[in-house]
Amino acid sequence: MDTRLIKTASFIDGVKACLPTIMGYLGIGIALGIVGKSANLTIFQIFLMSTLVYAGSAQFILCGLLLLNAPILSIIFTVFLINLRHLLMSLSVASYFKKDSLLNGIGIGTLLTDESYGVLMSTLAQEKNVTSRWLHGLNLTAYLVWVLSTVIGALLGNFIPDPTMFGFDFALTAMFLGLFLFQVKLPLIRQKTKTINILLVTIISLYVAMRFLSAEMSVIVATLLGCLTGVVIKNE
Numbered sequence: 001m002d003t004r005l006i007k008t009a010s011f012i013d014g015v016k017a018c019l020p021t022i023m024g025y026l027g028i029g030i031a032l033g034i035v036g037k038s039a040n041l042t043i044f045q046i047f048l049m050s051t052l053v054y055a056g057s058a059q060f061i062l063c064g065l066l067l068l069n070a071p072i073l074s075i076i077f078t079v080f081l082i083n084l085r086h087l088l089m090s091l092s093v094a095s096y097f098k099k100d101s102l103l104n105g106i107g108i109g110t111l112l113t114d115e116s117y118g119v120l121m122s123t124l125a126q127e128k129n130v131t132s133r134w135l136h137g138l139n140l141t142a143y144l145v146w147v148l149s150t151v152i153g154a155l156l157g158n159f160i161p162d163p164t165m166f167g168f169d170f171a172l173t174a175m176f177l178g179l180f181l182f183q184v185k186l187p188l189i190r191q192k193t194k195t196i197n198i199l200l201v202t203i204i205s206l207y208v209a210m211r212f213l214s215a216e217m218s219v220i221v222a223t224l225l226g227c228l229t230g231v232v233i234k235n236e
Helices: 011-017 019-038 043-052 056-067 072-082 085-097 102-110 114-125 132-156 168-190 192-209 215-235
Strands: none
Touching (some): 011 019, 019 043, 019 056, 019 114, 019 132, 043 132, 056 072, 085 102, 085 215, 102 132, 192 215
């Protein structure tokens, strides 16, 4: 049996695949906990927010809206728009787990994040076999680390009122850059022209869309156009 298939089959292998994400989540989660405290949230409220919302960028914005005393409906709508991209990610992942049960699919979609999606796509790009057990290991580990790190940040919030003094505000950006580079490395080697064309279409469409739409909708439009470009090139 191909050893590559064994390495991505079990729950524990999914936990191991999450190790790079853990390092990023610790920094970002602690920063969020500190920001949450500055938004006058209690440790328990920050714990609940991470447990129920579980979306880094949305939680940062949520804290900012709370500081501005924004209406509840506007907060809900903003968080919904920010997380709408998860619909596209879940749809693209669903095809790999068609044989799994509905409960498995719900579990995968509920805890899927940008980071775990990036790890999953990178693993698939390496032509490794991925099972739902592996993805549950990846997702659950990331989820528990996120909740724990935000609580730690909340505890530290009384001592570090300004997260920018340690560069925590750049942690989210840094992790996204790392995941992006990790994800496009193999496609650039194997399908250089196709990958460059998809990236160019996505970047240009994002730039144009940002002039007319919100940032959240621009990301969705650019993603759809990038996907369409990949399909068109594949069918040529």
